[in-house]
Amino acid sequence: MAAADRIPSLIASHVDITYQVHGAKKAAAPVADPDDESLLAGLFKKGRDLATQQKVEAVKDVSFVAYHGESIGIIGRNGSGKSTLLRALAGVIPPTRGDIWINGEPALLGVNAVLMSKLSGERNVYIGGQAMGLSRSQVRERFDEIVDFSGIGQAVYRPMSTYSSGQAARLRFAISTAASPDILMIDEALATGDADFRERSTAKVAEIREQASTVFLVSHSNSTIRQICSRVIWMDKGRLIADGPTEEVVAAYERTLPKKAAAPKPAAPAVQDAPPTGV
Amino acid sequence: MTPAPNGAPPALTAEEAMALAQRHGLERLGGRPPFGVYIRRLWQRRSFLWTLSKAQASNENAEDRLGVLWHLLNPLFLVVSYFLIFGLLLDTRKGVDNFIAFLSIGVVVFGFSSSAITTGSKAVVGNLNLVRALRFPRAMLPIGVVIAEALATLPAFGVLFVVMLATGELPKLSWLLVPVAFLIQIGIVGGLVLVGARVLSVSRDIGNLIPVAIRLLRYVSGVFFSIDVYADGHPLVREILNLQPLALPITLTRQALLDELSINWTYWAAGAAWSVILLLVGLWIFWRDEANYGRG
Numbered sequence: 001m002a003a004a005d006r007i008p009s010l011i012a013s014h015v016d017i018t019y020q021v022h023g024a025k026k027a028a029a030p031v032a033d034p035d036d037e038s039l040l041a042g043l044f045k046k047g048r049d050l051a052t053q054q055k056v057e058a059v060k061d062v063s064f065v066a067y068h069g070e071s072i073g074i075i076g077r078n079g080s081g082k083s084t085l086l087r088a089l090a091g092v093i094p095p096t097r098g099d100i101w102i103n104g105e106p107a108l109l110g111v112n113a114v115l116m117s118k119l120s121g122e123r124n125v126y127i128g129g130q131a132m133g134l135s136r137s138q139v140r141e142r143f144d145e146i147v148d149f150s151g152i153g154q155a156v157y158r159p160m161s162t163y164s165s166g167q168a169a170r171l172r173f174a175i176s177t178a179a180s181p182d183i184l185m186i187d188e189a190l191a192t193g194d195a196d197f198r199e200r201s202t203a204k205v206a207e208i209r210e211q212a213s214t215v216f217l218v219s220h221s222n223s224t225i226r227q228i229c230s231r232v233i234w235m236d237k238g239r240l241i242a243d244g245p246t247e248e249v250v251a252a253y254e255r256t257l258p259k260k261a262a263a264p265k266p267a268a269p270a271v272q273d274a275p276p277t278g279v
Numbered sequence: 280m281t282p283a284p285n286g287a288p289p290a291l292t293a294e295e296a297m298a299l300a301q302r303h304g305l306e307r308l309g310g311r312p313p314f315g316v317y318i319r320r321l322w323q324r325r326s327f328l329w330t331l332s333k334a335q336a337s338n339e340n341a342e343d344r345l346g347v348l349w350h351l352l353n354p355l356f357l358v359v360s361y362f363l364i365f366g367l368l369l370d371t372r373k374g375v376d377n378f379i380a381f382l383s384i385g386v387v388v389f390g391f392s393s394s395a396i397t398t399g400s401k402a403v404v405g406n407l408n409l410v411r412a413l414r415f416p417r418a419m420l421p422i423g424v425v426i427a428e429a430l431a432t433l434p435a436f437g438v439l440f441v442v443m444l445a446t447g448e449l450p451k452l453s454w455l456l457v458p459v460a461f462l463i464q465i466g467i468v469g470g471l472v473l474v475g476a477r478v479l480s481v482s483r484d485i486g487n488l489i490p491v492a493i494r495l496l497r498y499v500s501g502v503f504f505s506i507d508v509y510a511d512g513h514p515l516v517r518e519i520l521n522l523q524p525l526a527l528p529i530t531l532t533r534q535a536l537l538d539e540l541s542i543n544w545t546y547w548a549a550g551a552a553w554s555v556i557l558l559l560v561g562l563w564i565f566w567r568d569e570a571n572y573g574r575g
Contacts (some may be wrong), residue, residue, distance in 0.1 A: 063290035
């Protein structure tokens with residue numbers, strides 16, 4: 001790896017992230033008929049459940065260096081810590097241990113990043129744009145462009161809670177790319193759009209890369225990853241399993257998946273669902 | 280160190296990583312900027328703060344049909360019920376000439392403190408989506424709520440002036456001091472909200488105590504009785520109750536509006552001092568934990 005002259009845009013060094021989960025049950029207690037228990041016992045039981053705390057080690061000892069102009073896919077099963085890692089890289093969740101260095105301003109685009117769902121898309125464009133450092137007048141200038149790109153049309157004046165998940169994802173994608181961020185992080189957002197939007201967003205990601213920015217993409221769609229990414233990081237149970245050229249890593253990852261399981265059928269032999277993390 | 284199947288490149292040690300970062304001028308993520316820089320950033324991004332406050336103000340009323348009208352109706356209903364209970368039933372009118380005006384000021388002014396503290400303390404834990412999606416100085420969330428609540432209180436202040444005139448108070452020059460009293464209150468409440476927001480992000484259980492604390496403060500802040508009259512025999516208690524930061528804005532507004540009270544500049548100085556000190560202390564306490572609000 002003759003990377004001496006490449007300029008790093010992000011360095012992750014031995015990053016651990018531990019979540020403190022409140023009010024979660026440790027294990028499913030034997031379910032008795034609720035009528036059997038007295039009200040008082042039930043109350044106490046409830047109180048005990050609420051008071052439990054759990055530690056979830058979502059990311060364990062992850063290190064890598066990302067360079068300008070790279071687009072890096074992060075793959076892995078549900079609950080493998082991909083999204084948590086991405087949020088830490090974006091600087092919105094602090095690592096419990098380890099350090100992250102970064103060159104420029106990151107923008108995170110996630111499925112759950114509903115800004116304020118009761119408000120109109122228009123208002124959310126202003127909130128998102130200004131939070132990413134644009135001025136009010138810059139947002140106003142780019143407003144039409146953002147709405148055009150998202151392709152949601154007049155729906156932008158409706159509350160975001162009325163959007164379909166595809167519409168919301170498209171608007172968010174349009175917002176976060178409007179500010180041409182130095183580092184763009186995309187969490188599954190491309191999966192929800194239709195074919196036309198996927199094509200346009202792929203082009204947009206390529207454009208952002210050409211501006212010497214770095215793109216991170218978390219996705220369960222290996223075809224999207226192959227299309228967009230030059231490099232792939234594979235996470236499993238919070239650990240970094242592999243880090244290398246897209247084709248090699250994705251191929252290795254696919255070998256661990258149940259054969260030809262295009263539809264998510266529960267028939268797979270050894271696929272134990274990883275415990276849900278706070279992702 | 281991890282023997283990976285595909286051979287991830289060996290990880291740099293922490294020292295090597297730091298050296299590489301410094302060679303290329305990368306910034307460490309997740310640290311908090313120096314306090315002065317933080318304040319400057321807040322100020323630079325004030326237009327975002329404005330957008331955020333307006334959004335929060337309409338977010339709150341988005342599902343009510345009467346919307347903003349509730350900002351008028353709520354204090355009105357409160358004044359009526361307090362008048363029935365405290366004014367007529369328990370008769371706390373002792374020593375007050377214009378009790379309706381006196382009570383209305385208490386309800387409106389304390390209403391702002393109460394609603395701003397209640398919603399503002401939840402500004403960070405209630406907006407984790409936003410916090411986890413975007414990077415911005417987190418203090419904008421609680422401060423935004425305080426500004427939003429202040430805006431929402433303005434119609435009630437309009438009603439207050441109507442009540443003054445309707446109950447026979449004559450306009451005088453000191454009415455112009457009402458906005459000053461309000462600014463003093465905004466500083467005080469802002470400081471308390473910033474502290475509350477940090478406390479809640481550390482322990483949400485404390486959120487359950489806030490309504491209790493607010494109720495207690497409502498009863499000792501002289502919303503529906505005159506502290507001077509009721510604590511007359513105990514000068515120390517009287518002064519403590521009077522100079523307490525949530526009681527002061529009520530007293531100041533009453534001095535400015537009511538004919539029966541005259542301006543006492545000592546109280547105004549105390550209010551201004553509380554305002555500046557609490558706001559700075561609140562900002563400082565909030566800033567200390569800046570890096571950790573996303574963890575939730």
